[in-house]
Amino acid sequence: MKRLVPAKRLVLTGALCATLALSTAACSDDESPEEAATSAATELCGDIDDLQADIAKLTGLDPASATKEQVQDAYGDIRDDWNDAKEHITALSSAKEDAVTGAADGLKRAYEDIPDGTPVPEILTRLKPELEKLVDSVTQGSSDLKCP
Structure with missing residues (x-):
C-alpha cells in the first residue's frame, strides 16, 4: 500500500470531514422552535379548514334522504379532524414555549x-x-392564530 505524503493526507482528511459534516447537516430534521411553531400553526390551520368542511358536509345532509352510514362517515371525519387539530394545538403551544425559552436563554x-x-x-x-x-x-x- 502506498503511503500518502502528509499534505495529501491532510487534504484527503479535510475533504472526508467536510463531506461527512455536509451529509450529516443535510440529513438533520432539527427545526428551530420558530420553524416548529410555524409548521404547527400551518398544520392547525389546515385541520381547521378540514373540520369546517366536514361540519358543513354533515349539516348539509338532507334528513329526508341521508343514510345512517353517511351520518356516521361524516361524524367520523369530524372526529378525526378534531383529533388532528388537538395534536397540532399541543405542538404549537410547545413550539411557542420552546421559542420563548430559547430566546430567553440566548439573552441570559x-x-x-x-x-x-x-x-x-x-x-x-x-x-x-x-x-x-x-x-x-x-x-x-x-x-x-391567524389562518389565511
Whole structure:
C-alpha cells in the first residue's frame, strides 16, 4: 500500500470531514422552535379548514334522504379532524414555549458573556439582538392564530 505524503493526507482528511459534516447537516430534521411553531400553526390551520368542511358536509345532509352510514362517515371525519387539530394545538403551544425559552436563554448567555467593566452603551448594544429575539418570540407566542 502506498503511503500518502502528509499534505495529501491532510487534504484527503479535510475533504472526508467536510463531506461527512455536509451529509450529516443535510440529513438533520432539527427545526428551530420558530420553524416548529410555524409548521404547527400551518398544520392547525389546515385541520381547521378540514373540520369546517366536514361540519358543513354533515349539516348539509338532507334528513329526508341521508343514510345512517353517511351520518356516521361524516361524524367520523369530524372526529378525526378534531383529533388532528388537538395534536397540532399541543405542538404549537410547545413550539411557542420552546421559542420563548430559547430566546430567553440566548439573552441570559449574552448577558453573562459581558465582561465586568463594560460600559453601559456597549452592554445595551450587545444585548439588543437577543432582546429583539425575545420580544419577537413573546409576541408570536402570544398572538392568536391567524389562518389565511
